[in-house]
Amino acid sequence: MRNDHDITTAFILASGPFTGGLLWDRVGEKLREAGTEVHAATLTGTGGEGPPAEKDEGEVDLETHIADLVRLIDGAAAPEVVLVGHDYAIHPVLGAAQERVERVARIVYLDCGLPQDGDLPLALVPDTDVHALLRERPDAAVPAPAPGEWRKWGDTTGLSGADLERLSVLAAPQPGRTLTQPLRLTGALSGVPTSGILCTEAGLSIRLVQQMVTSGMPQFQALADPHVGFFELVTGHWPMLSRPDELAATLLRAAAGDGHRLSPATGRPFQGRPFLLDVPEAARERVGRVDLHLPDAATPEDPRPAILFVHGGPLPRDLVPAPRDWPLYVGYARLAASEGVVGAVVAHGLHAPSDYPAAAVDVAEALELLRADPRVDADRIALWCFSGGGLLLADLLAAPAPWLRCVAASYPVLAPLAGWIGVDPRFAPTAMLPKASRMPIVLTRVGQENPEIAATVTAFLTAAADCGAALELVDVPDAGHGFDVHDPTEETRAAVRRALAAVIGHLHG
Structure with missing residues (x-):
């Protein structure tokens, strides 16, 4: 029987807007079976009840969600933490990781962008109606999508009607300030290993990312660092529902340092x-x-x-x-x-x-x-x-x-x-x-x-x-x-x- 002291890795899983920890049930189950500690985050004001709010609903912002994840890192028993950020959640994941960089073994980017210092999470929101709403009212709550509206937020390949219904049932409105407050990065994460998991039905693949690096354009060169590994999942934007077992296996490989390495551009930048x-x-x-x-x-x-x-x-x-x-x-x-x-x-x-x-x-x-x-x-x-x-x-x-x-x-x-x-x-x-x-x-x-x-x-x-x-x-x-x-x-x-x-x-x- 495995002793808790034998567990060396804790996964902290954070999903995109509206959703919370219940989205990760199957993935978390498979990761625990593999002998890891798992914490599925429900950020303040999002799907599920979340942690007790210290602010009024209109005051919940990106810093609130960063603090939520810092508490989870502090509460993890395992010495090494792997932070997984899906969609919007990569922003608070990065913010929390730099506050506890000594505990973070790896950051996993799950079908999300590559935010830089000063970027607004709103920049990655595809629904232009949301941009218009938050321009007028930055503290407004963004309504959670109905089952037929999730395609506005990402490719829904692999999701059944029941999955889409479950997404909506588990979702809650997203506090607007979480999307309109800029992410502030200090550079503390420069040495932390990272992994990227690409959901190819959305159109992005390892081949395309390699082409971006080969072009020599400066913003992509860090992706060819030997500490960065890439994986592909042939599914849409919510693999925790459409491919939970495959996603769990991929997360374990990422934590072990596996993954495809990109070739750096040759010659001058x-x-x-x-x-x-x-x-x-x-x-x-x-x-x-x-x-x-x-x-x-x-x-x-x-x-x-x-x-x-x-x-x-x-x-x-x-x-x-x-x-x-x-x-x-x-x-x-x-x-x-x-x-x-x-x-x-x-x-x-x-x-x-x-x-x-x-x-x-x-x-x-x-x-x-x-x-x-x-x-x-x-x-x-x-x-x-x-x-x-x-x-x-x-x-x-x-x-x-x-x-x-x-x-x-x-x-x-x-x-x-x-x-x-x-x-x-x-x-x-x-x-x-x-x-x-x-x-x-x-x-x-x-x-x-x-x-x-x-x-x-x-x-x-x-x-x-x-x-x-x-x-x-x-x-x-x-x-x-x-x-x-x-x-x-x-x-x-x-x-x-x-x-x-x-x-x-x-x-x-």
Whole structure:
């Protein structure tokens, strides 16, 4: 018979919004059978009764839930604690872990995001009605979904009608302040091993995450740390109901340090790689969020057309160097200046999928700043988006301004990708195409694109053909995402020059 002193690992299980500890019954049973200690968290104000509330309902916030989990860590008898955060709960899990880092053996990210310091849990909420509610009333309680509404919160593959009914029966309204209070991280967790469990029916897989790392983009490089292991479950967003035995077995493997390791990107980081063309320097001025790269000929007496370059994302807030200082965007801006056009780069705030509205405001303000500069011809402006910045085309296609002579996009993302939760539905460039009239569009498509991104481009091109959009396609068959710093070949150099010539042609046309 096993003695309690033989138990070395305690699992603390915390689930997404509305739900509580009863969701983990089967998983907890299997983990205990394997000889571990288990605590299934019911956070204050969520499913079940939860711990005694020390605050009024409207005052329960993220810090309250962090304190709930700290109490569970302190109450665990086993010397090592594995914290499992599903969906929203990864936020209080991280907050609690950094307060008791000496007790935490591992953090498991279960089908959730990768929140950073300052992120709001609301950023990972896919239901835009909730965003609207909490903008007006940050302390409102978010109603728990009815059985037919859970698909708004995640993929429901594997859940029966009875499972969905049980989810609703066990759920309680989510205190609004738990979603609108920012997570504060101190860096104390940098050495703690982590595991990621991906539920593939939601669209994210180890293969896709590896592609993100291989791209060299800085926000993904920590995922290739040897202390990070990945697992896949072929199910939807609630594996504790749809695959409880498999989830329990996976958690045991994670606690043991198993899991697929990702290969790190080779060579220079993306943000340090040189632009594929040698271009002359140009006079550079920084005005707020906008950097202006000016041709010698640009004067108030001879204002020049301008191109606003919009970097991709989402990107971390504290990224060094910032995107407007990357050789990629500086290179494009200087290339424009070398052709007698003002090249401008905007530093916009796309740090999470829910930040598209804020980033759109930054871009709109940058366009106005650019048009107000006396060295710029206010009636001849183009906008050029890259990668995840492609969704920002939606507003400009929906209501084309007469002074906007062209929009361009290089290897764009034109619909939210798997795991991009909380994107405002207005950022749908494909749906906006019929409103774009004859706005010229120059799109650079790469043949070696990530399949998920490529599908968004294919859908956009099909819609453009259906509505007769004025689209010019620059195809680069042998190039991949970010080719303008990855693949300096004659083909890719020619593609960049061809795309720029098309944009400038529309500016002068």
